[in-house]
Each structure stands twice: as C-alpha cells, then as structure tokens.
Amino acid sequence: MPRRVDREARREEILTAAVRVFAAKGFAATRVEDVARAAGIGKGAVYLYFDSRDALLEAAFEAFAADSARLLGQARDGEGRALDRLVGLLRSVLATLAERPELARVLLDLWAAGRDTARPAFDMAALYREYRALIADLLRQAQAQGDVGPNVGDGHAAVVVGAVEGCVLQWLVDPEVALEELVEPVIEVCLDGLRSQEGR
Amino acid sequence: MPRRVDREARREEILTAAVRVFAAKGFAATRVEDVARAAGIGKGAVYLYFDSRDALLEAAFEAFAADSARLLGQARDGEGRALDRLVGLLRSVLATLAERPELARVLLDLWAAGRDTARPAFDMAALYREYRALIADLLRQAQAQGDVGPNVGDGHAAVVVGAVEGCVLQWLVDPEVALEELVEPVIEVCLDGLRSQEGR
DNA sequence: CATTTATGACTGACTGGTCAGTCATAATAC
DNA sequence: GTATTATGACTGACCAGTCAGTCATAAATG
Numbered sequence: 001m002p003r004r005v006d007r008e009a010r011r012e013e014i015l016t017a018a019v020r021v022f023a024a025k026g027f028a029a030t031r032v033e034d035v036a037r038a039a040g041i042g043k044g045a046v047y048l049y050f051d052s053r054d055a056l057l058e059a060a061f062e063a064f065a066a067d068s069a070r071l072l073g074q075a076r077d078g079e080g081r082a083l084d085r086l087v088g089l090l091r092s093v094l095a096t097l098a099e100r101p102e103l104a105r106v107l108l109d110l111w112a113a114g115r116d117t118a119r120p121a122f123d124m125a126a127l128y129r130e131y132r133a134l135i136a137d138l139l140r141q142a143q144a145q146g147d148v149g150p151n152v153g154d155g156h157a158a159v160v161v162g163a164v165e166g167c168v169l170q171w172l173v174d175p176e177v178a179l180e181e182l183v184e185p186v187i188e189v190c191l192d193g194l195r196s197q198e199g200r
Numbered sequence: 201m202p203r204r205v206d207r208e209a210r211r212e213e214i215l216t217a218a219v220r221v222f223a224a225k226g227f228a229a230t231r232v233e234d235v236a237r238a239a240g241i242g243k244g245a246v247y248l249y250f251d252s253r254d255a256l257l258e259a260a261f262e263a264f265a266a267d268s269a270r271l272l273g274q275a276r277d278g279e280g281r282a283l284d285r286l287v288g289l290l291r292s293v294l295a296t297l298a299e300r301p302e303l304a305r306v307l308l309d310l311w312a313a314g315r316d317t318a319r320p321a322f323d324m325a326a327l328y329r330e331y332r333a334l335i336a337d338l339l340r341q342a343q344a345q346g347d348v349g350p351n352v353g354d355g356h357a358a359v360v361v362g363a364v365e366g367c368v369l370q371w372l373v374d375p376e377v378a379l380e381e382l383v384e385p386v387i388e389v390c391l392d393g394l395r396s397q398e399g400r
Numbered sequence: 401c402a403t404t405t406a407t408g409a410c411t412g413a414c415t416g417g418t419c420a421g422t423c424a425t426a427a428t429a430c
Numbered sequence: 431g432t433a434t435t436a437t438g439a440c441t442g443a444c445c446a447g448t449c450a451g452t453c454a455t456a457a458a459t460g
Contacts, residue, residue: 111311
C-alpha cells in the first residue's frame, strides 16, 4: 500500500463495486459489507470515502445525472435540424444505458428512493423535467422548421421521454427484452406513429 | 372482538392500509407495525391474515395483476376494429392507474423488488410480456385491416407499452406531472407520431 | 544503508438500535 | 367452556456505523 492513495480513484473503485452489487441484489438487500467485499477492502474503508450507505446510492445517482447533463448538452447545442437532434438524443440516451447496464439497473432503486421526501438527494423528478423541457424546446424548433405538426406540445415531449424510459423499464425488469432492438421502433413510433401512411 | 369476522373483508382492509402506507413511505421504509396502525389493529393481527411482510407486497402485486388481466381481457375480446381496441386499452390502463394512485405508487417498489430472482412472486416481467403479446396481436389485426403500416411489429408493441409505462413513471416520480393530461398525447404519438403530416 | 519515527490507509470486532415474527394472554361470542 | 379473534411485549437476528489498533511505507537521522 502506497502511503498516499489517489482518493478520487479509490472512491471511484468503491462506487463501481457498489453499483455492481446494487445491480445484482438491489439497494435494499445490499449490505455495506457486500460492497466492501466486492471492492476488495474492509468495511471500515468504505466509510473513509463515503459518509453512509445512502451516500453510495446518491453517488450512483450523480453518475447518472452527469451522463444526462452531457447528453442534454449535446442535443441542445448540436448542429442540424431540431428533429434530427431529437433523434440523436434518443439514440444516445438508449446507447448510454445499454452500455452500462449495471448503472442502469440502479435506476430501479433511484426511482423508488426518489419518492422519499426526506431524501432530496436523488431528484429524479428534476432530471426528467429537464429532459421534457429540452425536448419540448426541440419540438418547438422543429415546428418552426415545418418538421412536426402544429398541435404538438409539452404533453408530447413527456410521451417521448416516456417511450424511452418505458422501454428501459421493460428492459430492466425483463432480461428477455433487448434494449438495442427497441431503438429504431422508438424513433419510428415517435416520429411517424403506427397508423398506416399512404403517402410514404 | 366479534367471534366471527369476514376474513376476506378484513384481509382487504389490511391490504388497503398497507398500500396506503407503501405509497406514502415506500415498502423499504414501511414497518409491519405501521401497516397495523394504519389498519387500526395490532401488529399481531396482521399475521393472522398475511404470512409475512413480503406477502403484503405480493398481495398488492396481485391486485395489480388482477386489474391488468381484466383490462387485457376486455381489449382482447372487445368489439370494433383492432386499432380502436388498442386505443381503448391505453385509455383504460391509464384511467385505472389514475383512479388508484396509491396502488400505482406501489409499482415503484414492485419494479425494484421484481429484480430479486429469489422472489418469483412478483413477476412484473410476465405481466409486461402479456401486454406486449396482446398489443402485438392487435397490431397484426390492425395491419390486416389496413389500419397500420406494413412494417409494424413486436418492437412497436414494446414501444407502446413503454410510452404508457414511461408516462406513469414520470407521474409517479414527479407530483407536477398530471397523468390525465398525457392520455391524449400518448394516443396521438402512438398513432400518428410527431412528424408533420400534410395529408391531414 | 540501517534505524528510528511518523502517519495515512485500512481493518474488523463491537455497539446500539431496529424490527420481523412469535406467543402467552385476554377478550368475546356462542 | 370452548373456539375464535386479537393484542402487544418479547426475542433473536441483523446491520449501519464506529474506533482502537495494525500495517506498510515514507521521511528523517546518523
């Protein structure tokens, strides 16, 4: 053991281990000692890097929020038509989740924990609000560009977020569901719907 | 203490109380005694009607599954065009959830608990599989009737389920979201998409 | 280079509190 | 008096968080 340790890196190691365990057993069933064992350290050491068991979950949320902020930023400031940027956002959100399935699984716990008003640390609601706001904005731009219909509004932005998150939910809940196979259908449904369209 | 008690009714009372508490604090933070107090009985009495704390959650799941079975049956055996029956299903699923918000909130715990393979009692995955299967079937019928495009398939059924559940998720996570206001947008997006359609 | 001293990193046994589930007892009805 | 329903005090398991102590390395000294 080096006398000095890269605290940031070690913290990250522990968090990665924690996410792995959370994904496998769920937060509720995870003991701090499980996390320690998964990280190859003693239980006490966990507390040198995190204040509490809850803080581990909070850190996972933050990893999540950071990803989201990045993706939202890209879609907001990207080039091209608004509708294309929306499609890009959907693709990259789904790809990011599919790439880190363990982090994604923690969503199940974050959704459930977010409800607790005594735990304002996981503000999933705010996160989804941001997604809806950006998508609503992109839809308004797309409207100005004549790419989407005139009656499209905030409710539709929520449905787009819903379609993505609902697919993620099914994937998380059911190992049979393959998230990658839902990417194109999500985009097709959101853009063109199910109704037969003679014109195309 | 009456010697004879309607066991079924009393069980239902306790379950209702349990759901109320689960909705408010989450399953993880709910003590059996909380449920007992909410039901106006002693802790021991809970165990006269339920085997364990987990059994309460399982019973909530069953209430859920029963609702779902009813709605699925209606959509399967209903009258009218397949696409109309699909729209009816979406409306009634969302209406049923909006009508019993407390039961709906338990979904958050059921999603998280379902992951535990040691708890096959909550088979959310199977439930969503049923929804997807029925909707895929309705879409095939609608295709035969010329109501939906030729390339619509199983992935699109998953997206429809996703759109609904994703809206529910946002509603559960964020008190600001009004589920009723998302009903029409869900239907519009699923049927016609966002893209501007000159033809209509 | 060998020895001593200092210190940050880490450990795991321990504590205090919590809570699921049990059971001895009581109340009631017939 | 017996069967049924209910109670809540109690028990034992469990676990988050703590902390006294260990260890590995670094720095200082001669």
